[in-house]
Amino acid sequence: MTIRVSGLRKAFATAGGRIEAVAGIDLTLHPGEFLVLLGPSGCGKTTTLRCVAGLERADEGRIEVDGAVVDDGDRFVPPERRDIGMVFQSYAVWPHLTVAENVALPLTHGQRRVAHREIAPRVAEALALVRLDALASRPVTELSGGQQQRVALARAIVTRPKVLLMDEPLSNLDARLRDSMRTELRRLTQALGVTTLYVTHDQIEALSLGDRVCVMRAGRILQQGTPLEVYEAPVDTFVAAFVGDMNFVPGTVRADGAVDTPLGRVACAARAAPGTAVTLGMRPEHITAEPDGAVADSIDGVLRARTFLGETTALQVEAGGLTLVAKVRRAPTSSVGQPVRLHLPRDAWRVFDRAPAA
Amino acid sequence: MLRSARRESPFTIGVLALLLVAVGGPIALIVWMSLRRGLPGGASPLTLDNYVALFRSPFFLETLANTAVFAMLSLLVTFVFLVPLTFLFSRTDLPFRTGFVVMLSIVVLIPTFLRAIGWIMLLSPEIGLVNRGLMAVFGLESAPLNIYSMGGMAFVQGLAFVPAGYFMLSAAYRAMDPALEEAAYTSGIGKLTTFRTVDVPLTFPALLGTFVYLAMTAVSAFEAPGIIGLPARIFVLSSVIFLDVHPQSVGLPDYGAAGANGMVMLVAGLALAVVYFRALRAGRRFAVLTGRGYRPRPLRLGRWTGLALAFVLAFFLMEVFLPLGMLVWASLTPYLIAPSADALPLLTLANYGRMLTPQSARGLANTVVVLAIAPLLAVAIAVAVAWIVTRTASRLRGIIDVLAFAPHAVPSVLVAVGLAYVALLARGAIPLYGSVLIIALADAIIYLAFASRTLNAAMIQVHHELEEAGRVGGLSPLATLRHVIVPLVRPALLNSWFWVALLSYREVTMALVLLTQFNNVIATDIWTLWREGEVNRVAALGTSLVAVMLALIVVATLALRRSPVSRTAAAGAEAAA
Ligand SMILES: Nc1ncnc2c1ncn2[C@@H]1O[C@H](COP(=O)(O)OP(=O)(O)OP(=O)(O)O)[C@@H](O)[C@H]1O
Ligand SMILES: [Mg+2]
Numbered sequence: 010m011t012i013r014v015s016g017l018r019k020a021f022a023t024a025g026g027r028i029e030a031v032a033g034i035d036l037t038l039h040p041g042e043f044l045v046l047l048g049p050s051g052c053g054k055t056t057t058l059r060c061v062a063g064l065e066r067a068d069e070g071r072i073e074v075d076g077a078v079v080d081d082g083d084r085f086v087p088p089e090r091r092d093i094g095m096v097f098q099s100y101a102v103w104p105h106l107t108v109a110e111n112v113a114l115p116l117t118h119g120q121r122r123v124a125h126r127e128i129a130p131r132v133a134e135a136l137a138l139v140r141l142d143a144l145a146s147r148p149v150t151e152l153s154g155g156q157q158q159r160v161a162l163a164r165a166i167v168t169r170p171k172v173l174l175m176d177e178p179l180s181n182l183d184a185r186l187r188d189s190m191r192t193e194l195r196r197l198t199q200a201l202g203v204t205t206l207y208v209t210h211d212q213i214e215a216l217s218l219g220d221r222v223c224v225m226r227a228g229r230i231l232q233q234g235t236p237l238e239v240y241e242a243p244v245d246t247f248v249a250a251f252v253g254d255m256n257f258v259p260g261t262v263r264a265d266g267a268v269d270t271p272l273g274r275v276a277c278a279a280r281a282a283p284g285t286a287v288t289l290g291m292r293p294e295h296i297t298a299e300p301d302g303a304v305a306d307s308i309d310g311v312l313r314a315r316t317f318l319g320e321t322t323a324l325q326v327e328a329g330g331l332t333l334v335a336k337v338r339r340a341p342t343s344s345v346g347q348p349v350r351l352h353l354p355r356d357a358w359r360v361f362d363r364a365p366a367a
Numbered sequence: 368m369l370r371s372a373r374r375e376s377p378f379t380i381g382v383l384a385l386l387l388v389a390v391g392g393p394i395a396l397i398v399w400m401s402l403r404r405g406l407p408g409g410a411s412p413l414t415l416d417n418y419v420a421l422f423r424s425p426f427f428l429e430t431l432a433n434t435a436v437f438a439m440l441s442l443l444v445t446f447v448f449l450v451p452l453t454f455l456f457s458r459t460d461l462p463f464r465t466g467f468v469v470m471l472s473i474v475v476l477i478p479t480f481l482r483a484i485g486w487i488m489l490l491s492p493e494i495g496l497v498n499r500g501l502m503a504v505f506g507l508e509s510a511p512l513n514i515y516s517m518g519g520m521a522f523v524q525g526l527a528f529v530p531a532g533y534f535m536l537s538a539a540y541r542a543m544d545p546a547l548e549e550a551a552y553t554s555g556i557g558k559l560t561t562f563r564t565v566d567v568p569l570t571f572p573a574l575l576g577t578f579v580y581l582a583m584t585a586v587s588a589f590e591a592p593g594i595i596g597l598p599a600r601i602f603v604l605s606s607v608i609f610l611d612v613h614p615q616s617v618g619l620p621d622y623g624a625a626g627a628n629g630m631v632m633l634v635a636g637l638a639l640a641v642v643y644f645r646a647l648r649a650g651r652r653f654a655v656l657t658g659r660g661y662r663p664r665p666l667r668l669g670r671w672t673g674l675a676l677a678f679v680l681a682f683f684l685m686e687v688f689l690p691l692g693m694l695v696w697a698s699l700t701p702y703l704i705a706p707s708a709d710a711l712p713l714l715t716l717a718n719y720g721r722m723l724t725p726q727s728a729r730g731l732a733n734t735v736v737v738l739a740i741a742p743l744l745a746v747a748i749a750v751a752v753a754w755i756v757t758r759t760a761s762r763l764r765g766i767i768d769v770l771a772f773a774p775h776a777v778p779s780v781l782v783a784v785g786l787a788y789v790a791l792l793a794r795g796a797i798p799l800y801g802s803v804l805i806i807a808l809a810d811a812i813i814y815l816a817f818a819s820r821t822l823n824a825a826m827i828q829v830h831h832e833l834e835e836a837g838r839v840g841g842l843s844p845l846a847t848l849r850h851v852i853v854p855l856v857r858p859a860l861l862n863s864w865f866w867v868a869l870l871s872y873r874e875v876t877m878a879l880v881l882l883t884q885f886n887n888v889i890a891t892d893i894w895t896l897w898r899e900g901e902v903n904r905v906a907a908l909g910t911s912l913v914a915v916m917l918a919l920i921v922v923a924t925l926a927l928r929r930s931p932v933s934r935t936a937a938a939g940a941e942a943a944a
Contacts, residue, residue, distance in 0.1 A: 064835050088838040095839040101832035105854040118850050119841025161836075168841060 010092075010171035010204045012038040012061065016070035019056050030056040032228030034070070038172075043198055043205045047215040048225030049251070054208040055098075057225075058174050061206060062095055063088035074172065089120045094165030094203075095174040098181065100157045102149045102164070109145040112136060112163045121168040135167040138197060155186045162194075166201060173198065173205045179214065191217060212252045216240060224248045246361050249290050256296075256333045258289040259363065268360070271329035272308050277358040286363040295357035296335035298324065299350040312349045315340065326351055378844075379761045382751045386770040389748075389812050393785025394777060397633065400788050401626025406619065407791035417623040421631075426602075431631070434603040437521055437592065438585035444525025445581060448682050449532045450574070455675050457537045460665040462672065467679060468533075474687045475530035476916055478873040478890065479590035481909045483523045484897060485690025487595065488697055490514035494902070496693070496705045515599035524591040526686050528581050535577045536570070576646040583639045587632055587778030589876040594897070604632045605780050605876075612784055612880060622788055629781045640776050691913065697906035718907035727908070729885065730892040733803040734872065737888060741810035742867035746860060748811070749818035754848055756819075757826045758834060768823075775816035783809050783880035801883035809881060810871040817870070818863040825859030826852065858927065865923050869916060 014036040020029045031053040038044050046054045059065040061072060063079065063086060071081035079086040102111050112132045116123050123131060136142045139159035144152065149160055158178060165173060178194070179187045195218055198205045209215055215222045216236040223233045224247075232244045243249035246257060260270035264283040267276045279287055299307055310328030322340040326333045326349055335351060343349045401418070403411040421427050456464045489497045492510035501511050513519060556564070589605040596606055611625035668675055696706055699714045752771045756764045774782065786809050790800035799805045829852060837847035853860065875890040882891050889912055897905045 062835075062839055064838065087844075088835070089841045089843055091839075093839055095836070097832040097836055099830055099832045101830065101836040103833060103836070103851055103855070105857075114837070114850060115840035115842065118846045120843070121841045164836070164840060174839075 010040050010075050011073075012036070012075075012172060012204065012206070013073040014057070014061065014070065017057065017060060017067055017072065018069035019053075019060060019065060019067055029228055031060070034225075034228070034230055036223065036230070036233075038204050038206060040204055041202045043195075043207065043218060043220045045215040045219035045222045046206065046208045046225055047210065047212060047222055047251070049210060052225045053228040054210070054225055055176055058176055058206060058208050061172075062093055062174050063091050091172075092121070092168075092170050093172045093174055094168060094170035096158075096161045096165045096176070096178045098177045100154075100161045100181070102152075102157050102160045104148075104150050106149065107145070108136070108141060108147050108149055108152070108160050111149055111160050112167050115164065115168050119168065131167055132163075135163040138166065138200070139163045139193075155182055155190065158182065158190065162197070166197075166203070169201075171204060173201075173203045175205065175207045177209055178207075180209070180211070187214075194218065216252065222252075224251060243290075243359065246288055246290060249359065249361070254293050254334060254336075255290045255359075256293065256331075258291075258331060260287055260289050261285070262287055271331055272353075273329070275353075275358060276306075276355050277360060278355075279360045281360070281362075288361045288363050290359045290361060291353060291357050293323070293334045293336040294321070295354060296333070296337065297352045298335065298337045298339065298341040299352045304352055306355050307350050307352050309348055309350050312341070312343050312345050312347055314345060324349070375761055375763060376759075376844075378751075379755050379759065379763055379767075382748070382755060383763050383767055383770070385748065386752070386767060389808075390770050390773050390777075390815070392789060393782045393812070394633070394773075396785040396788045397626050397629040397781055399626070400622045400784075401630050403626075404623050407622060407788050408794075417627040418630075421624065421627040430602050430604060430607050430628075433517070433601055434586060434605075434635075436517060437524070437596075437601075437603050438582050440517065440521030441525040441528065441585045441588075441591075442578060442581055444522055445528040445532055446578070448526070448529050449536065449577075451678060452529065452682060453533055453536045455668075455679065456533070458666050459668050459675070461668060461675055461679070467683075468537075470683065470687075471530040471533055473917070473920060474683075475534075476869055476873060476920075477687065477691065477913055478875060479524065479527040479588070480594050480875055480890075480894065481694065481913065482527055482687075482690045483591050483594040484893075484905060484909065485693045486519070486523050487514050488693045488703060488902070488906075489689060490519065494703050496703065500705060515595060515601075517601055520591045520595045520599075520601065523595065524585065524588055527591070528584070529682070529686060531584075532577050532581055535580065536573055572646050576643060579639050579643040579646055583636050583643065583776065586635050586639070587780055589780050589879075593876075593879070594894075604628055604635075605778070608632070608780055608784060609880060612787065613882075622784070625784050629778075629784060632778055632781060636776060636778060694906045694909050694913075697903055698910045700903060703902060718903045719911070721904055722907055722911065726887065727889070727892050730887045730889045733806075733886055734888045734890075736803050737807045737810060737871055738868050740804070740807035741814070741871040742864045744807070744811035745814045745818045745867045746822075746864045748815055749822045749863065750848075750853065750860070752815075752819045753822035753826045754852065757823055758829075758831070758852070768819075771819040772816050774813045779809070779813050779874075779877050780880060782812055783877035786812075786877075787881055801886055803886040803888070806878050806881050806886060806888060807871075809877040810867070810874055813874075813877065814867040814870050818867055821859050821863040821866075822856060825856040829855050861927055865919075865927075869919065872916065873912070 014034060017031055017034040017036075018029070019031040020027050034053075034057055036044070036057075046057060048054050056065060060067050060080065066085055067080050069082070072079050074091060078084050079091055103114070106114065109132050112135050113128055115121065116128050116131055132145070133142065136145055139162050141156065141159050141163060144156065149157060152160065158181075161178070165175075175194075179190050182190060191214060207218060216239075219236055221233060222236050222239045224231045224239060226247060232239055232248045234242075239248065240252050243252065246255075249255045250257075258270045258272060258275075260268035260275065262268055262279045262281045262283055262285045263274070266278045266280070267274050268279050268287060268289060269275075270289060275289060277289065279285075281287060308328050310326040310333065312324060313327050313332065314325040316323040317340075318336070321336045321338055324335045324337060324340070326335060328351070333351065341349050400407070402413045402415070404414060404416060405411045455461045456468055461467075487495070489495050490512050492498060492513050492515070495510065495512065495514065498510035498512055501507060502509075505511075514523075587605050589609060592601070592603045592606045593609065595601075596603060602610075608625045608628045611628065612620045612622065614620060697703060698718050699716070700710065701713060701715055701717065704710045704713065749771070752767055755761055756768045756771075761767075786805055787800065790797075790805050794800045799808075833855065834847055834851055837851045838844070842850065873890060875894060878888050878891045879894060887895070889908070893905055893908050893912065896908065
């Protein structure tokens with residue numbers, strides 16, 4: 010089941026004027042793929058998802074599911090006629106029904122209803138998949154948040170949709186539950202082989218769940234790629250900062266490809282014309298603290314703060330008028346206020362065009 | 368919210384059309400009939416004759432003046448009780464205040480015409496027991512008090528407005544930030560002065576809103592002017608319109624005159640409505656300043672408690688116990704006689720025995736028909752309206768909302784006259800005129816405003832994702848409405864159905880306007896008997912009407928497991944005014 014979104018635009022008329030929620034988006038989901046839309050609040054993730062679901066009608070552009078157009082200026086297939094399941098941020102489990110009734114309603118009164126004798130086994134199967142079989146006859150209002158979330162999931166998959174849409178399904182759960190549900194979601198979607206479009210603003214969720222990640226901003230997609238690509242090779246400082254922490258250092262490209270920065274000359278081989286203003290970026294975990302000795306690619310600074318994080322230690326180091334953050338496995342012996350030497354491997358620098366703000 | 372509807376759905380257009388016909392129709396017909404002469408359906412040119420005749424008549428100015436004086440005097444009576452009561456119930460530690468509020472929510476349903484009848488039995492110059500008592504005690508030649516006066520009429524109407532006014536005002540009083548009062552106390556200002564200088568000005572927009580709303584109602588109120596004013600020959604707009612379509616002596620109904628008078632009433636109502644919405648807007652501005660959603664600490668009454676309780680009891684005595692007690696007493700006696708030990712041997716149930724006549728049996732059956740149809744119709748339309756207004760992006764939802772609310776502002780007497788007119792026009796095609804159906808229809812139209820407001824409030828609380836979950840689960844919009852939304856708003860549905868039933872049960876103004884030979888209901892039976900002078904049988908029938916209502920309230924309260932003072936009751940109280 011392929012989903013193709015092209016040139017999608019959607020604006021809302023509000024009291025304060027028109028808001029362009031989605032400003033031209035192209036997306037392709039391949040069969041069985043898990044695609045994550047990642048971006049800050051208000052960037053249009055939900056709107057994109059709702060257009061795919063048919064809960065919003067696109068202003069411009071076209072949405073195809075399995076080669077069939079479901080939305081382009083003329084044609085519009087309403088949500089109940091699209092073969093989708095959706096998990097809502099608020100869960101949206103129906104409070105007047107029990108767990109089993111919630112899951113059964115799409116089968117009894119929906120477009121994809123099934124024969125009467127098939128209902129019970131289908132419901133049981135869906136509930137077993139989300140491990141809620143024991144609670145089938147409970148009113149949903151008596152369930153915990155995590156359990157309600159599972160009901161919502163079971164209800165979304167009970168019709169065996171080819172496409173599963175999820176809008177921040179884990180955002181209302183506490184951290185621990187979020188971790189276990191994340192693993193569960195991955196297991197489930199893989200087991201079902203369902204094509205999944207998943208919305209989140211949590212980069213850990215995005216990187217750990219997605220086959221591919223689309224980073225969005227202000228109604229546009231900035232970058233698409235595997236989690237590793239997006240993390241290791243972000244196209245700009247915004248993407249870089251959004252999918253993880255990064256130290257940014259302003260600099261100017263030299264004739265030999267090295268960059269002059271407040272930290273000194275960095276031999277990182279920038280592919281830009283000499284004299285270009287650039288921003289260099291390095292992830293904190295690529296930095297190591299050197300106990301002593303003069304190693305290449307090292308700088309000296311003053312330790313300003315250290316935070317023990319368990320496996321790693323976060324260091325704040327002041328150097329060249331900048332504050333750098335490092336996440337190191339082996340913490341230096343120096344204490345706060347004392348000099349410290351950091352190793353910044355030249356291969357780990359990313360070079361970005363200057364200007365885009367983070 | 369579903370924003371997928373770019374073109375309007377046939378459903379939305381259907382609902383709009385229905386509202387235009389049901390709500391807009393009667394009003395349009397008032398305009399139409401005011402421009403024609405003769406009977407509905409007869410040949411007539413469009414003419415301004417009705418207006419010319421109306422404005423030329425010396426009687427017209429008197430009617431207008433009477434209407435204005437009646438409205439103002441009624442409201443004076445209302446506010447003398449309303450403001451202190453609202454303050455006492457909402458902001459102080461008055462004992463039993465919850466019980467008092469429950470009582471208000473129930474007595475609001477006692478129809479004004481029954482109160483008026485009770486008061487006539489107490490205060491009429493001829494038969495009034497209070498008058499006869501005063502004459503005996505002080506050796507007076509003539510009756511000192513006369514209910515058959517402007518003052519009497521306004522007194523009864525004003526008291527009847529108090530419960531509705533209470534529910535409108537109390538929300539504003541309760542939301543008031545107690546810190547504002549405390550600031551006054553710490554500045555050394557006494558409680559009474561604080562009430563006058565802080566509470567009253569702060570709640571002024573709400574006070575004004577309530578005042579104007581009740582003024583709109585008073586301008587078109589018919590029950591007190593009908594029972595008291597007609598015999599006293601004190602005419603107001605509503606009673607003149609009633610007489611136009613129901614001439615007391617021989618003569619044909621004059622729909623042209625009724626239309627012209629109706630237009631005057633509509634214009635007055637419209638002017639007041641403008642003021643009302645201004646006041647509402649001002650109220651919202653104030654609401655921002657005050658604390659939101661927390662319970663102010665009640666004010667301690669201390670040594671004022673006794674006086675406050677006496678005031679409340681005196682109010683309830685006049686509001687219900689005196690007139691209703693009088694009604695019950697009269698229902699048990701063969702003729703009007705003052706309660707005393709001597710009268711006890713005379714007590715009899717004969718009046719109740721004589722209640723069931725072929726006429727009243729038909730009244731009972733008709734009432735049942737009305738109750739079977741009107742609430743169902745009103746609530747069904749209200750569900751559709753509320754769904755469109757709160758859950759779709761239809762561009763028509765604004766106008767649909769306004770149309771469904773409009774009956775609230777349109778005098779019921781006019782809706783009835785308009786309906787009677789259209790039924791007469793169509794009587795060849797549809798046998799609606801003179802049927803009980805037309806009364807049910809009138810009730811459904813008038814109480815639609817209340818039902819749709821209640822359901823709006825309930826539906827807006829249903830998270831939009833609950834509905835969308837139905838759509839992506841494959842449920843059509845209609846299946847989603849049936850299986851998701853309606854079950855979720857069921858309490859509001861049942862509540863508004865029940866209130867519309869109660870309101871229709873006691874409705875008399877429209878039923879009277881639409882009354883012909885065979886479509887009498889219990890309320891009109893009482894009215895007719897009263898005009899025939901059957902005082903004690905009226906008392907028995909009236910007592911039964913109220914008793915059945917109380918029983919229904921008790922049953923419904925138990926069944927719905929809800930206090931009668933729900934939000935529905937508060938909104939219903941306004942509809943009852
Ligand atoms: N129904 C609507 N009416 C008006 N504006 C809307 C509506 N829905 C969304 N918007 C606006 O469109 C923009 C994008 O909203 P959207 O909900 O798609 O963001 P999002 O990326 O899902 O954000 P979040 O992470 O906060 O959920 C926002 O500026 C929002 O205010
Ligand atoms: Mg969102």
